[in-house]
Amino acid sequence: MAPTIVGQDLTVVLEALQAAVAPGAFTADxxxxxxxxxxxxxxxxxxxPIALVAPRTTDEVSAVMRLAHSRGIPVVPQGGLTGLAGGASAVAGAILLDLSRMTTISxxxxxxxxxxxxxGVIxxxxxxxxxxxxxxxxxxxxxxxxxxxxxxxATNAGGMRCVKYGVTRDWxxxxxxxxxDGTVIHTRPGTVKAVAGLDLTSLFVGSEGTLGIVTEVTVALLPxxxxxxxxxxxxxxVATALRAANAIMAGPHRPSTLELLDAVVVEAVCRLEPGAGLPAGAGAWLFAVTDALVGADDDLAEFARVARAHGASSVEVxxxxxxxxxxxxxxxxxxxAMREYRGASLNEDVCVPRSQLPAxxxxxxxxxREIGLPIGTGGHVGDGNLHPVVAYDPARPEELAVARTAHHRIMALAVEHGGTVSGEHGIGTEKLGALPMELTPRVRDLQVALKGVLDPKGICNPGKKL
Amino acid sequence: MAPTIVGQDLTVVLEALQAAVAPGAFTADxxxxxxxxxxxxxxxxxxxPIALVAPRTTDEVSAVMRLAHSRGIPVVPQGGLTGLAGGASAVAGAILLDLSRMTTISxxxxxxxxxxxxxGVIxxxxxxxxxxxxxxxxxxxxxxxxxxxxxxxATNAGGMRCVKYGVTRDWxxxxxxxxxDGTVIHTRPGTVKAVAGLDLTSLFVGSEGTLGIVTEVTVALLPxxxxxxxxxxxxxxVATALRAANAIMAGPHRPSTLELLDAVVVEAVCRLEPGAGLPAGAGAWLFAVTDALVGADDDLAEFARVARAHGASSVEVxxxxxxxxxxxxxxxxxxxAMREYRGASLNEDVCVPRSQLPAxxxxxxxxxREIGLPIGTGGHVGDGNLHPVVAYDPARPEELAVARTAHHRIMALAVEHGGTVSGEHGIGTEKLGALPMELTPRVRDLQVALKGVLDPKGICNPGKKL
Structure with missing residues (x-):
């Protein structure tokens, strides 16, 4: 439960908060x-929430956290508000810490x-x-x-290039x-290798703002x-497309992107955008991309060969x-496209070992078939990461209820097949109920205790993730 | 300080320990x-130490840890005993937990x-x-x-292929x-992506046995x-060789290995093994390897071109x-080879941003020159990871003292240049004294507190790493 601050106390807090940041960086409107x-x-x-602050400097963030810590006020760090799991949504009585104005690439x-x-850099x-x-x-x-x-x-975001390059944490x-409490630390030196300390960096990546506020990110780049x-x-x-995908992954021609859409989605996209370039009427669509500087022709020839060998009905370069x-x-x-079916949709984000994708x-x-609602699945199949989307009619509460049940059953399916309830979107508040499927009570307790070390008063994005 | 167990207590503990593992897996000899x-x-x-146990199963390890936890007895996990920082060396009163018989690849x-x-798999x-x-x-x-x-x-081991493939943690x-306390957990599902929990996996990797006992490792593989x-x-x-190395790293022809030896080491190796193939008399040696399936000829041509463009005195494929x-x-x-100079040597393991290597x-x-002892440096220069080796005469204690001072000054140099006191060997006991150079008191306190969550009685490899 968030603390309640009222009356004179609230006025004092808001004045202190306003003083902690630069002019114009505070509002309670x-x-x-x-x-x-x-x-x-x-x-x-x-x-x-009680206020919104939008600092531009680490010092301001530190001052905000010192205040929040001393008063026990929750803080919700926010960026582009694009999260799909509620991780950046407000909580009662919180300071919204809008980091989207911290846009310097130094x-x-x-x-x-x-x-x-x-x-805050996009x-x-x-x-x-x-x-x-x-x-x-x-x-x-x-x-x-x-x-x-x-x-x-914060979410250890993925994307379509993970199949070759890995996730945000890897970079x-x-x-x-x-x-x-407002103390500023660096998690490790900026070297390629460093083993002096425990891996605090990886602990913060994917922690959805529950352990502290990231104020500067150093990422590795490639040529x-x-x-x-x-x-x-x-x-x-889908079965034949998955066999082709697995054959590509088993070979030496590593795709930089390997995406699948099932028949339901192909149909939906072709209806929404007939000129989108998808093979209308296909039972599944597979798209294998290479970004190799050397040997790209060989990659493309191999992708096409594998597709044909697995019964592709169309192959285009x-x-x-x-x-x-x-x-x-x-x-x-x-x-x-999936929303077009019935007006609304729920997007899932499970990940399983690649061998489990057909099942x-x-x-x-x-x-x-069982629930009588369309489910269309797209996926980063090279990673085993699926986004099944359940379409429902928002005017019919019973359909939303069924869609939510389906959502839950898809997560259970993933866990039964050695997978996870979230491959890249995160837990936020949306999937808190699904955590017990995947994490044992002991592991959950450990995670809460680890948070306790970093955030003893529980002010960092409370009620999320853990 | 390790607890002291004597007399009847010790007998009881040893009997219980013997009962915790299979016959033949215990000794106090x-x-x-x-x-x-x-x-x-x-x-x-x-x-x-008080005893050595060499289990073959996770159940035995769990039984050993339950006993050690209930009695507050330190446990030192061990494998091949190849560690260079003392991480696997005994501590007083400890159970040596020899995992080298757990050799199943399942x-x-x-x-x-x-x-x-x-x-225990090699x-x-x-x-x-x-x-x-x-x-x-x-x-x-x-x-x-x-x-x-x-x-x-345990050490997040590196090696010569890190420049292309990263370190153990990445796999x-x-x-x-x-x-x-003996509880068995899995850190996450075995999927490519998984963001449901905090990253316990990365926390255990590189923790040098201080957080718990790893009893099964799932690694990713490539074609x-x-x-x-x-x-x-x-x-x-060395300066010209480093410029060539940086030029290779800046280009699209990623080497799978990029190693440098300085003049002192080249001379030492040529003396020890005249047929080793190094360019005798060179001021530095650079070796760039490719393992590309496609385009290897182009890679080699580019490595050779860059070497010549930076003044290489010899170039061989x-x-x-x-x-x-x-x-x-x-x-x-x-x-x-460095030991040959004066009979003994101390090996360093610092890592700095690549741009700082020349300085x-x-x-x-x-x-x-200042200390009057030979220092020869080899390094994984694509990663900025250097192994300067100080040669000294083991019969002269004053030389060992000077070598140790040099060791310390090299670590300080690395930190001054944005680097770390250990790139891949770890801290163990050897580098505990160097930690304050790199980690602030607050970060060290955090790490100790994180250990406290996982190992509240401090029995896991105490006195190491943190």
Whole structure:
């Protein structure tokens, strides 16, 4: 339960908070608070926040945390509000700590191949800044044109390039963190290797703001890859497409992206955007991209060969970046296209070992038949990461209830097949109820106790994640 | 301070310990204990252990930990005893928990590209087992023919392939851990992505046995790479070799190994093994290897071009795996060759941002002149990870004292240049004194408190790492 601050106390707190940040960086205006109360999960918060601060410096964040800590006031760190699990939504009585104005990229280092950025930098801006120096920041969550690097760190964001390059955690070299009590630390040196301390960096990545406030992110970069080119293939069924995907992954031609859409989604996308370039009527669509600088022709030939060998009904080469971008845009229509079925949709985010994908996808199809609602699945199949989307009619509360049950059953399915309830979106508040499926009571207790060390008063994004 | 158990109490404990493991897996024989009292740091332990147990199952480890926890007895987990920082050396009054008999590889999965191994599996055996299935386990610490995967996890071991493939942590998918009180947990599902919990896996990797006992390791594998081929180049100076190394790293031809030896080491190796293949008389030696399946010829041509462009005095192509193996063997003579100078040597393990290598190497040369002892440096320069080796005469205590001072000054140099006191060997007991250079008191306190959550009685490898 959030503490309640009323009357004179509240006035004192708000004055102190205003004094902690630069002029114009504080507001208690109800409309301003309401505008930043909910993230892209659209889960309503459990009550009203007391104020919004939007600092530009680590010192301001530190001052805010010192105040919050001394008073026991909850703090909700926020970025682009693109989170899908409620991790950035307000909690009652909280200070909303809007980090989206901390947008400085202080360094792009072409010798050490690192970039240093404040948490509010839009991820795509960071990638573009690196690209201007011939360098490459690989993680590309779907939200990257509006999500922030701080938010990506908070959720350990994934994306479509993970199959080759891994997740956000793999690219975070070191973090500057303001601890719950306002102390500023660095998690480790910015070197490639460092084993002096325990791995605090990885602990903060994916902690969804529950352990402290990340105020500077140092990420590793790579030399720029080659242009993206891909093979787009229609298949008679999800099963055949998955066999092709596994064959690609088993071989030496590593794709930089390997995406699947099932028949329900292909149909929905073709209806929404007939010119999107998907193979209408296919039982599944597989898109394998390479960004190799050397050997890209061989990669494409191999992707096409494997697709044909597994019974592809259509095989097309997307031979330049514009073609690839057009098909990736089609892939990103997963959610809007599924909404068209019945007006609303619930997006899942499970991840299973790749070998379990055929069984899990067959069970999801069966579930859809059983509940009588369309479920369309898109996925980063090279990683085993699926986004099954359940369509429902928002005017019919009973359909929402059924969709929610399906949601839960899909997570249970994933866990039964050795998987996780969240591959990349996070837990936030949305999936708190699903945690017991995956984590034993002992592991949950350990996590709560670890948080207790870093945030003894429980002010950092309380009620989320753990 | 370790607890002291004497007389009847000790007898009871030893009987209970013997009962906790299978017949033959317990000994209190002083010779057997002495044989496993010290790791490859050769730092003498602070007292005698009470017993050695060598279980084969997680259940036995759990039983041992339950007993140790209930009695407050320290436990030192051990593997191949190849550690260079004292992390696996005995502590007074401890149970030595020898995991080197837990050698089962229970799974090599060609669909999911994972291997599941007990901690006592020799790392090279694991790599060979993967290779039999056309798969590849990348980390290759120098000790890999005698070190264990459990030990590699404990130290977050590096090696020569890190420049392309990263460190052990990057390949650990999930861990089975016996907690201090004997509870068995899994740190996360074995999926590629998983964000439900805090990252316990990364916390255990590199914790040097201080948080719990790893009893099963699931690692990710890759499809097998191409054969290793390389370019071996002599340079007039370390400075020119480093410029060439940085130019290689800045380009798109990523080496799988990029090693440097300075003039002192080249001379020492050439004296020890005139046929080792190093360019005698060179001011520095650089060896760039590629294992690309596609484009290896281009990689080699580029490495050679860069070397020549930076003034290489000799450029030779190591065109097959045998040539490469011979030169890597020469590189591995760093320590034995340096010992030849004066009979003994101290090996350092610092890591700095790559841009800082020229300044740090120049300062080390200056330090050698100042102290009048040879310092030869080898390094994984693509990662900025240096192993300066100080030669001294073991018959002259004053030289050992000077060598130790130099050791300390090299670590300070690394920290001054944004680096770490340990890139891959760990802290153990050897570098406890250096921690304050790198970690603030607050960060050290946090780490101790995090250990307190996992090991409230402080029985897991006490006196190490933190």
């Amino acid at each position: 109800p409309d301003a608070l309401a505008a930043r109360a909910v993230d892209a999960s659209f889960i309503p918060p459990d009550g009203d 360094r792009i280092d072409t010798d050490d191949h690192v970039a240093v950025a404040q948490p 991820t795509e801006h960071l990638a573009n800044a690196a690209a201007e120096h011939g360098l490459f920041y690989p993680p590309d969550p779907a939200s990257w044109s509006t999500s922030t690097i701080g938010g990506n760190v 975070v070299r070191t973090l500057q963190v303001v601890l719950a 720029a890859p080659g242009p993206s080119r891909g093979v787009s293939a229609g298949f008679p069924s 997307a031979d330049d970046e514009a073609d690839v971008a057009r098909l990736l845009a089609a892939r990103r229509l997963l959610n809007p 899990v996808l067959a069970a999801i199809e069966e579930l859809s | 002083p010779d057997a204990l002495a044989a496993r009292a010290v790791d490859a740091s050769f730092i003498p332990p602070d007292g005698d 799974r090599i999965d060609t669909d999911d590209h994972v291997a599941v191994a007990q901690p 790392t090279e055996h694991l790599a060979n087992a993967a290779a039999e299935h056309g798969l590849f386990y990348p980390p290759d610490p120098a000790s890999w023919s005698t070190s264990t995967i459990g030990g590699n996890v 650990v998918r999930t861990l089975q851990v016996v907690l201090a 097998a790479p191409g054969p290793s081929r390389g370019v071996s180049a002599g340079f007039p100076s 190591a065109d097959d795996e045998a040539d490469v193996a011979r030169l890597l063997a020469a590189r591995r003579l760093l320590n034995p 740090v190497l120049a300062a080390i040369e200056e330090l050698s």
